Amino acid sequence: MDGAHHNPTPDSPFDLVAFEADWNRRSRNSRLISLGWIALASFVLIMSMELSEAGQSTVDAGWTARIATFADRMVPDLQLQNLFGARRDAGSLASWFYDLPVWLVAMRETIAMAFVGTVVGGTLALYLSFLAASNLNQNWIGLQLVRRTFDLARTIPDAILALIFAAAFSLGPVAGVLTLIISTVGSLGKLFSECMENAEMRQVDSISALGGNWVMQMRFGIIPQLLPQILSYWLLRMEINLSSAAALGIVGAGGIGMELQRAISFTEFDTYLAILILIIGYIFVLDLLSETLRHRLIGKHALRNNRKPSAKAAAA
Amino acid sequence: MLEIDKVTCSFGDVTAVKQANLTIQRGEMVGIIGRSGSGKSSLLRLINRLYTPQEGTIRWDGQTVSDLKGRELRAWRQRATIIFQDYNLIPRLDVLTNVLLGTLGRRPLAPVMFKQWPKELRAQAVLELDRLSMADTVFKRTQFLSGGQQQRIAIARAMLQEPEILLADEPVASLDPINAEIVMQSIADINASRGITVLVNLHSIDIARRYCRRVIGMNRGSIVFDGPVSDLTESAVAEIYRKRTQPCECSGDAVAQVQPVMPVATAVYA
Amino acid sequence: MSDLALLQQAEALAPGAIFTPITNRVKFWLGLIAFAIVFTAAWIDLELTYSVLAGGFGKLGQILGTMVPPTSGGQLERLLWAIAQTLAIAVLGTVLAVVGALPLGLLAARNIVPNPMIHFIVRRIMDIFRGIPVLVWALILVAAVGLGPIPGILAIGFADIPRLAKLFGEALENADERQRDSLRATGSPDIGVLRFGTLPQALPVCLSQCLYYLEQNFRSAAIVGVVGAGGIGFELDERIRIFAFDEVAFIVLLYIVAVTVLDLGSQWLRTRLT
The missing domain is CATH 1.10.3720.10 (MetI-like)
Incomplete structure (x- = not known):
């Protein structure tokens, strides 16, 4: 432990200029590293889009609409009046x-x-x-x-x-x-x-x-x-x-x-x-x-x- | 002047603080002692307003702070800063960022989210660390530092808030004697050189005797002693640390019996 | 002393040690018999007869025989492309799952959304959807959207959203409350507490889970190909249908190499995160 000089004197000169330079260097480095990761992630994403044809969309742009109409077709035409009717009654469970x-x-x-x-x-x-x-x-x-x-x-x-x-x-x-x-x-x-x-x-x-x-x-x-x-x-x-x-x-x-x-x-x-x-x-x-x-x-x-x-x- | 007037705070069935009355002048350094669970921590958290009292009022310089909400509450918390037994720093962040987090309440959000701080603030943070002989650790990850170092970082973070009150909740309970000494000395220096009012919870009566001129004793949520260190006799200490007379005793009667034995000396200090 | 007397003496010293209570033994044997009956019934139900098994294993032997030597069938480039496409499906599916799971995970975390109704409802809905296997999603999405990688991506995304959301919610809830308190005590607004009190604790856990799910989704992406959602699964399915098992073996080997490389890379990243 550095207990020996724990009582700081106000005139202990701390080199703020050196600290600022150090801080700038470190934040520049960490920014570069973050940029590197972002670039890598974007590259992987773009390559994936390209490979999976999600970008050029061979299934045309209307696939969201198609899911909607499809979901509509999945829902049965239940009718409330004969919900609990026999199997041959249309609209029954x-x-x-x-x-x-x-x-x-x-x-x-x-x-x-x-x-x-x-x-x-x-x-x-x-x-x-x-x-x-x-x-x-x-x-x-x-x-x-x-x-x-x-x-x-x-x-x-x-x-x-x-x-x-x-x-x-x-x-x-x-x-x-x-x-x-x-x-x-x-x-x-x-x-x-x-x-x-x-x-x-x-x-x-x-x-x-x-x-x-x-x-x-x-x-x-x-x-x-x-x-x-x-x-x-x-x-x-x-x-x-x-x-x-x-x-x-x-x-x-x-x-x-x-x-x-x-x-x-x-x-x-x-x-x-x-x-x-x-x-x-x-x-x-x-x-x-x-x-x-x-x-x-x-x-x-x-x-x-x-x-x-x-x-x-x-x-x- | 901090005035605590008939403050009660309970959680479910447990009453953490009951009917506490206390007046503390600006610039005082007050130690609070008592068994664990006696309500010391809750009292500090009430002052910082991490907890809200169900009854009673807390005033600072005449301003009532016990019912503040939203922006005003956050402003108050900046003025009454608190440090904890387990330091509660963010272990994955570096020391400098941890200290700068003290300014979260008053900085614009957008740059803060990306850890952008103005040059002057960074310099101030480093100087605070330097006063605690911690300037050489600014870029280290906090999790790799010792307990004593982490507590000093927590103090630097608190000082960066430019507070009027420093609340220290068992600041040295997890530290070895040498580090406890360093941390307590730092807190005393802050009190002496900057005139910041200090309330410090302590588990050790020795430390309380050495660093505080005034001591408050708490037992089961109530303030049972309040006076100068010189009044802290063996019998007074025994009374503060007295166990419940009966194991299942839960009513307030026992406390009522305790109080007359050691008269509350608030008036002397008010 | 007779044998019986000896036994009785021992029994008196340790009741139950010699003459085990009959109920315990009965329970044990009843359990075992019930298990045997269920197992036999299941076995019969599945028609696992000797002739079926013998015939099948004979045929399997032939298939394994035709697997050597594995051959690319002169289509190595096409197969590598299919593997890459499978990886792409896994990546995009995982990204979709993460994007969908983030808001749900926040809603499901008790310490982020204090309203108990909201996270109860979110959790129940997630519990219901968590059980749907990826292949079931793929089957319906191929029917809805058509053949190709997009239904595969969607299937993986939909299957993983509730699973990841649950894990994200747990990671957020496991964040140490004391760190959050200490920031709150500085007068920080809630967003600051979330950014510095929760995120540094939860993010490494979440990222590590995302990578784990990416590993798993590389397997899922191969599976969804079988029902027509592109990639290596589609190529495999085609070759199994025409009994070109030498090419099947080649594809499987290629795939195992790819899985191993991805797993090693992802595990290396995950150890760096913690």
């Missing part, structure tokens, strides 16, 4: 949601896809993640192999995986399940192995001191201390999969998304809106359910360990 039983079956398929995908994918991820944690697997080649597999599974967008699976397994939910398994292995595998790397090794050591083999060390040394975290990541992934499964059908991987795709290809835009409302309601309920479930199952643990996983981390 039942005629708008005319295919509701089929959609509900498709919705069940979506949920089944997400459930099976998350359970199978998560189980695979759990087994593989022991191999991807550097403190549990000393084999460098094996470690890198598993980790790069996780990376690969995360990098390829799920819709593209679904397209490839649909080519092999034909259109339908099987392609969707496999896609979800792969993406779940990628994301949960990474998260699980990161959890394990943060695990306390003393507990593993104590099991090995008792004469436990590797499997026992993992079962009693690692799983118990990480179970709350693993379960909460798993549940979060279930939630993500339940909503992304709804969209996967659009590229042909089964479930409610295929109904959306069908509505569009038959230009039944009011039907599209009906299914969309169904999906939004479904996701909304899903949010509420997962919230309460998380609180009940592992809320206390997760809070105590201060390791409540963020949605961002699980989506990565």
